[in-house]
Amino acid sequence: MRQKIVAGNWKLNLLQKEARTLTKALVKHTIENAPNAEVVLCVPHLYLEKGNNWTYGSSIKISAQDCSQHSSGAFTGEVAARQISSVGATYVLIGHSERREYFKEDATLLTAKIKQALESGLTPILCCGESLEVRKKETHVEFVSGQLTQVFGNLDNTEIASLVIAYEPIWAIGTGETATPEQAQSMHQAIRNVVQVSTTEKIANEIRILYGGSVKPNTAPELFGQSDIDGGLVGGASLNVDDFCKIIDAA
Ligand code: PGA
Numbered sequence: 001m002r003q004k005i006v007a008g009n010w011k012l013n014l015l016q017k018e019a020r021t022l023t024k025a026l027v028k029h030t031i032e033n034a035p036n037a038e039v040v041l042c043v044p045h046l047y048l049e050k051g052n053n054w055t056y057g058s059s060i061k062i063s064a065q066d067c068s069q070h071s072s073g074a075f076t077g078e079v080a081a082r083q084i085s086s087v088g089a090t091y092v093l094i095g096h097s098e099r100r101e102y103f104k105e106d107a108t109l110l111t112a113k114i115k116q117a118l119e120s121g122l123t124p125i126l127c128c129g130e131s132l133e134v135r136k137k138e139t140h141v142e143f144v145s146g147q148l149t150q151v152f153g154n155l156d157n158t159e160i161a162s163l164v165i166a167y168e169p170i171w172a173i174g175t176g177e178t179a180t181p182e183q184a185q186s187m188h189q190a191i192r193n194v195v196q197v198s199t200t201e202k203i204a205n206e207i208r209i210l211y212g213g214s215v216k217p218n219t220a221p222e223l224f225g226q227s228d229i230d231g232g233l234v235g236g237a238s239l240n241v242d243d244f245c246k247i248i249d250a251a
Helices: 016-033 045-054 081-086 097-102 107-119 132-136 140-152 157-161 181-198 201-206 220-224 241-250
Strands: 005-009 038-042 061-064 091-094 123-128 164-167 208-212 231-234
Touching: 005 208, 005 241, 016 038, 016 045, 016 241, 038 091, 045 061, 081 107, 091 107, 107 123, 107 140, 107 157, 123 140, 132 140, 140 181, 157 201, 164 181, 181 201, 181 208, 181 220, 220 231, 220 241, 231 241
Parallel strands: 005 038, 005 231, 038 061, 061 091, 091 123, 123 164, 164 208, 208 231
Antiparallel strands: none
16 A cells, blocks of 8 residues: 655745745644645745754654755755755655756666655655656657656666656646546556566555645545555645645545
8 A cells, every 4th residue: 555645845935934834724724634645845945944943843854946956066056865865854856856957967867866855864756747848749658757767777776666656747736727537547557667667566556646736625535545556745735734634635
């Protein structure tokens, strides 16, 4: 049985007071309702340590949204995975489509970041997903498989088994347009197959694959009900306490 994960990706949002109020309300909800899912908050670096303090006594985990490919040294402005880990965070997003697009992050860079994360004891949430253009050409399965195999090629089975994967079709991110449960399930099945071909059946059965892209309280139950969907990576709706609690409870 794979435990579901509901991860909120705050992106570049929330001032400290707002972040604290939201987190405190989520802590209250998770303590009172003991959700089945593991709840993860992907916060700006600035709130990693505070987030860890705010969630003290609850089961909520804190994640960074990115990390450096370097472990230390003269890289002004960067934040290392081992620094993220040293303030109590346990997850890190790697290769979100916004990082791939705006910061030109490629497979070589993402592999280096994953290695840093794993060496630091963080669980990487590796993001993948196709653009609308690719989806229209109906080459999305090949495209996403390629994104994953390019990274898997430089990881061993133990490293791949330590990942969480998030499938996020770019055309569904922040657009209000969610992939249908059937579209998402069929891609998740294909992703699990890529993991199996790259590693073993056991690893493929155990790896958790999250869906992201306009997950909302009304779409979450059906999405999370699909056999290969192990929870969600939630952007916009994770900024609203009522919506995010409903999504947590749907998992
Ligand atoms: P969204 O974002 O839920 O606002 O579409 C998801 C994400 O980018 O992780």
